[in-house]
Amino acid sequence: MIVIVDYGMGNLASISNMIKKIGGDSIITRDKEIILNSSKLILPGVGAFARGIKNLEEFGLVDVLEKAVLEKKIPILGICLGMQLMTLHSEEGNVKGLGWLDANTIKFNDSNLKIPHIGWNEIRICKATKLLKGDYYRFYFVHSYHVVCNDVNDILFYSSYGSDFVAGFEKNNILGVQFHPEKSHKYGMELFQNFLKHY
Numbered sequence: 001m002i003v004i005v006d007y008g009m010g011n012l013a014s015i016s017n018m019i020k021k022i023g024g025d026s027i028i029t030r031d032k033e034i035i036l037n038s039s040k041l042i043l044p045g046v047g048a049f050a051r052g053i054k055n056l057e058e059f060g061l062v063d064v065l066e067k068a069v070l071e072k073k074i075p076i077l078g079i080c081l082g083m084q085l086m087t088l089h090s091e092e093g094n095v096k097g098l099g100w101l102d103a104n105t106i107k108f109n110d111s112n113l114k115i116p117h118i119g120w121n122e123i124r125i126c127k128a129t130k131l132l133k134g135d136y137y138r139f140y141f142v143h144s145y146h147v148v149c150n151d152v153n154d155i156l157f158y159s160s161y162g163s164d165f166v167a168g169f170e171k172n173n174i175l176g177v178q179f180h181p182e183k184s185h186k187y188g189m190e191l192f193q194n195f196l197k198h199y
Helices: 012-021 032-036 049-058 061-071 185-198
Strands: 002-005 026-029 040-043 076-079 103-107 117-122 138-143 145-149 155-161 163-171 174-177
Touching: 002 012, 002 032, 012 026, 012 185, 026 032, 032 061, 040 061, 049 061, 061 076, 117 155, 138 155, 138 185, 145 163
Parallel strands: 002 026, 002 040, 040 076, 076 174
Antiparallel strands: 103 145, 117 138, 155 163, 163 174
């Protein structure tokens, strides 16, 4: 069962509908037993980093997610804020993250840029991955902060807004994308299909 983690933040229904559209089955829940017995996890997110961490803590989901992801090695896909929450720390609220990846979340600091970054951007694939296998992809972004990976080997995708930024990472069973595949039409459908099939 594919579990979309409900911690009170994110496009839960949009993700569920996209998975249904490609023939998959998912459940939106914060039930700990269901999370621990899932085949795959999706950690969505829209909103502020500090609120996201606080919600995960208040719902008692930090420990169960760590057990599922770090011990049981269940594949997990973080989307937008969900990706950022996996890092060590965020400048947004000066808050510690889950710390699953050697990375930090920082704000776009170019005064010439309109923040948040909203719209369609191409991505560049940096290393071999089962998540995307073609040559050309465009995804929909909405974000004011982005991830900086301390280990370049974790970087999966780059995109550009003023300058290059990390648009996705992959380390073992932990994957994150800064964009919204659930809003990215055929490109998002392909990404979800590959996540369901190959992880």
